[in-house]
Amino acid sequence: MKEEECWTVLHLVILLPFVLAAFIPLTKYLPRFHVGWIVLPLPAALFLYFLTRIPSIQAGSNLMTSFSWMPSLGVDITLYLDGLSLLFVLLITGMGALVVLYSIYYLSKHSEGIRPFYMYLLMFMGAMLGVVLSDNLMVLYGFWELTSISSFLLIAFWHRRERSRYGAMKSMLITVFGGLAMFAGFNLLYVMTGTYSIREIVAVAGSLPGYSMFIPAMLLILLGAFTKSAQFPFHIWLPDAMEAPTPVSAYLHSATMVKAGIYLVARLTPVFAGQSGWFWLVSLTGMVTLIYGAFKAINQSDLKGLLAYSTISQLGLIMSLLGLGSAASFFAGKEEAVFYTMATTAALFHLLNHAVFKGSLFMVVGIIDHETGTRDLRKLGGLMSLMPITFSVALIGAFSMAGLPPFSGFLSKEMFFTAMLNIREFDILNTGSWMGIFPVAAWLASVFTFVYSMILVFKTFGGKLQKAKLDKMPHEAPLGLLLSPVMLVSLAVVFAFFPKLVSNSLIEPAMASIHNGVLAPEDTFEVSIHFWHGWTPEIFMTIGVIAAGVLLYRSYSRLRVLDRKPSGRKTLNHLYDGSLQLLERGSKRLTNAYMTGSNRHYLLYIFSFFIIALLAALIGEPGISFGMDHYAPLSLYETAVIAVMLLAAFAVPFAKSRVSAILFTGCVGYMVTLLFVIFRAPDLALTQMMIETVSVILFLLCFRYLPKLKKEKERLRFKLPNLIIALGVGITTTLIALAAMGSSPFEPISEFFLKESYNSAGGKNVVNVILVDFRGFDTLFEIMVLGIASMAIYGLIHLRMEPGQTESGKVHSGNSALRLRSNDVILQTMSKGIVLIILTFSLYLFFAGHNHPGGGFIGALMTSAALVLMAVAFGMDTVRKVLPVNYRLITGVGLLIAIVTASGSFIFNAPFLSHAFGHFQLPILGDTELATAVLFDLGVYLAVVGVTMNIILSIGGDKQWNS
Known part of the structure; x- marks a missing residue:
């Protein structure tokens, strides 16, 4: 197969649905437009684009692109378009366009939650496109789980309904459970092959059965496929998912999401098809699901419930055909190999037909519900004359589902019978006469399919109209609602009379994608679908289905199954x-x-685990050494600083007030700062000093809401555990530090950073280069965590307290922020100049940080310290008036800058967070080094300033409190 590089278009295909979903909230400024009209062009354009790719795919020229994402983990974002993925992409985009068109008329533009509905729908569309286009198993898994999340949101669209919430949770729990199992299976494949690439795994598939992990990997992957495609016994989520709006059911539960498991089985058939376990599991699970779903569909009184179980049944049919098609691998190189590919051909053709007739039938049910106010079969009847177009659409869709001529469902059903009869001809795996169960089960399930198809049409549109049981007088649906289902059922007629439209252009390339890795090179096949094959056994089976189905339908009417x-x-x-x-x-x-609600208990649990786990590791490891021979002797200054630090730490538990405890704790921190100065680590000294300053202010703000500290006599059994835990943590931490310094089996990594700091990152300040380049991931996640924590603090304070109240419930008298304001005229006068100096120095630290002590983190802390000084001297309101900014917004902007800068490397096909630098001749400045790491550092600077001030202003008395 030839491969064409087409990275721009394929990446846009994945990206555009998410980008459009992000812009949907802005449509609130366009109240006259239905949001659906803005969404509709995207799936329509994507569908038309992929139609233009059919000739090249048919000629064997596949599209492929890849760029490195996490190369050390073997995770690359590789997109691959071949015959199989093209078939599914056309289903996703084509059905997506028709469903969006249908939803425009089904959901009013004033409907509650209309914008989130289209956001979730676009998220799902993008996720499904990612599933079928991803070649990397880890990327596929990410999109796979995103389909579960977005479908959860869509099913729970009417979240005030208990059944909607129940159905959404049920679908997510079951599909995510299967997804996690599949994730484990993918990792087992990686252990065996050393790659996550599906194409590379297929290339070495022949050597995999010898691994002991091969069968577990197969079982885990099938678990994921069966749960997603609602196979027995994991099917139970699909009927409850019918609580979703009808457009969602038509899209997710007939044409796309439930087909993800089908896609996975088809895609990995070249890897597992040679195993008898794969053949039996896939085939028998599909057959059981087929019969069970068809039988349960007959018992449903709700039209969507009937379609839900019929969908389960049809998915079982397709799954069983894929299982039977895998039998071709047992005859690779023989004439019988191509004989068995008929089952796969039938599966792919029925995949298309099912999307056509089931999508149209879901839309018909939505129309009935829309025009009559009910989906209950016991209340319906006599709609044929009142809704003739809807009746015609339902008739064609149901007859195609039942496999009756002259509709396309008849052709795929005949191929289904052929595959079932073919498997009986050969004794695979010495099974004797057991193969005869397949055609018998297929025929029985087809009888049930015929019955529920007739129930759907004639119980709804036939008989007498029951006006008294209907909420409103039914009438024909408007043209907008009818357009999409009419277009779909038209395809059921077109595909029946012109099957070559899809057989050569779509099914044959998809077959090649599945079986090229299974069959021997000399095995060739052509897809040939005809309407009439003469008086074959399949025709007589169809006649038998009709005869038995009519008898059962008549009996069904007398037995009144729906009333049970x-x-x-x-x-x-x-x-x-x-x-x-x-x-x-x-x-x-x-x-x-x-x-228990006790912070003391929680700390006891945490520290006890810390002590036990780490001490056990230190004691149990024979290579641990705590020697101190190579350490430098303590100088007089170091001894003095350590002595003060120990005295301050020892004084904390004996402090008589919280202010004293805070000051003693701050003293410990400032002594650490002095140690960093002595050890000539200016970056660390500046950071420690700023953090200690801001922390002391923060503690003072927090403790003002607490009652006065009371020292009570505590029992020994209360103090003793505290003493043991405190000593244990201290000893454990000390031993870990000594062990790390004295017995590390690795060479110090500091040498690498010292050598590569300038060569690889263009910076002479090793500390800052580590933060924004070598360990940029750590820094990015740290500011994310800080941002989340600050938002949580803000939310807790504003949710817990009413405006004007303290934690104790007392109302503030006047402005709460004024309590922190100093009346010292000298402090106020000096701070005016000091704040300006600190802010200027903070900017210097920011810009100089790449080559000199400083950086975004230290500069941000210095800026925050200046603002805190201003707040202490003049009050919180002064800070707000001088800098009237939303610090929560500043945090978000900082995070966005950091993420965009980190992602910018993708444009140059470089890994995430790759930075570039160079020297440029600038006016006045001359030779100047410019580095993209400074932009990332700007994001860090803004995020840290936003986080710090958001916390300070929230705890110190927010503006909302003073209103």
Whole structure:
């Protein structure tokens, strides 16, 4: 196969749905437009683009692109478009366009949550495109789980309904459970092959069966596929997912999301097809699901419930065909190999047909619900004359689903029968006569399919109109609602009479993608689909289905199956609910056992684990050494600083007031700063000094809400555990530091940083280069955590307290922020100049940090210290008036700058957070070094300033409190 580099377009295909989803909130400024009209052009344009790629894919020229993301982990964002992914991409974009068009008329532009609806829909579309285009298994898994999250949001669209929330949670729990199992299977494949690339794994598939991890990997991956594609017994989430709006059901639960498991099985068939376990698991699971879903569909009184179980049944049909198609690998190089590819051909053709007729039927059910106010079959009937177009669409869709001529479902159903009869011809794996179960089960399931198809049409549109049971008088739907289902059922007719439109252009390339890794090079095949093959066994099976189906349908009417109410016991749903309740009760008991509400208990748990785990590791490791022979002797200055530090630390527990305890703690921090000065570490000294200053102010602000400190006599059994834990933590930490210095088996990494700081990053300040370049990931996540923490503090304060109240419930008298204001005229006078000096120095530290002591982090702390000084001298309101900015917004801007700068390396096909630098001749400045790391440092600077001031202003008395 030839491969074309087409990275721009393929990456835009994945990116555009997410970009458009991000801009959807802005449409609130366009109230006259339905949001759907803004969304519709995207899937339509993508569908048209991929139609233009059919000739090149048909000619064997695939599209591929890749750029490095996390090369050390083998995770690259590789997108690959071949015949199989093209088939699914056209389903995703084509059905997406029709569903969006349908939703424009189904959902009013004034509907509650209309913008989030389209945001979630676009997220899902982008995630599904990522699933079918990703060649890297880890990237595929990421998109896979994103489909679960976005579908959860769509199913819970009407979140005020208890059943919607239940269905959304159920679908996510089951599919995410399967996704985690699949994730483990992917990693087992990586251990065996050393790669996450699907193409590379397929290339070495022949050597994999010898590994002991091969079968576990297969089982775990199938678990993910079965849960996503609603295979028995994991199907139980799909009927409850019908609580979603009808456009969601038409899109997710007929054409796209539930087909993700089908796609995964098809894509990995070249890897596992040679295993008998794969053949039996996929085939039998599909057959059981097919029969079970078809039988359950007959018992449903809700139209969407009927379609849900029919979807389960049809997914089982496709899955069983993929399982039977894998039998071709047993005959590689023989004439029978191509014989068995008929099953895969039928699976792919029915995949298309199912999207066509099931999508149209879901839309029909939405129209019925929209025009009558109910989906209950017991209340419906006699709609044929009132809704003739809707009836025609339902008739064509249902007959195609039942496999009746002259519709495309008849062709794929005949191919299904052919595949089932073919598998009976050969004794695979010495199974004797057991292969005969496949055609019998297929015929029985087809009878049930015929029955529920007839129920759908004639129980809804036939009989007498029951006006008294309807909420409103039904009438034909508007043209906008009818357009999408009419277009879909038209395809059911077109594909029936002109099957070559899809057989040569879509199905054959998809077949090549699946079986080129399974069949021998000499095995060739052509997809040939015809409407009439003569009086074959398949035709007689179809006649038998119609005859038995008519008899069963007539009996069904007399037995009044719809009036029976299931008991709800001893069912899979009951097992799911019971298991969930058991887990909740058990977790509640366990949590209540250790979540006592006491901070002291929590610290005891944490520090006890810390001591036990780390001391055990230190004692159990024979190579640990605590020698201190190579350490330099202590100087007089160092001894004095350490002595003061120890005295200050020892004084903390004996302090009689919180202010004294804070000052003693601050003294310890400032002594550490002096040690950094003595050790000639100016960056660390500046950082420690700024953090200590801001921390002391923060503690003072926090403690003003607490009552006066009271020293009470405590019992020995209370003090003794505290003493043991304190000594244990101190000893453990000291031993870890000594062990790290005395027995590390590795060469110090500091030598690497000293050598490569300037050569690789263009900076002479090693500390700053480490923060923004070598360990940029750490810094990025640290400012993210800081940002989240500051938002949490802000939220807790404003949610917990009413405006004007303190934590004790007392109302502030006047301005709460004024309590921190100093009345010292000297301090106020001096601070005017000192603040300006500190701010200027902070800017110097920021710009000089790449080559001299400083950087964004230190500069931000220095700026915050200046603002805190201003607040102490003049009050919080002065800070707000002088700098009327939203510090939460500043935090967000800083994070955005850091992320955008880190992602900018993708433009140059470089790993995430790669920086560039160079020397340039600038006017006046002359030769000047410019580095992109400074932009990242700017994001750090803004984020840290925003975080610090957001916390200070929130705890010190927010503006909202003073209103």
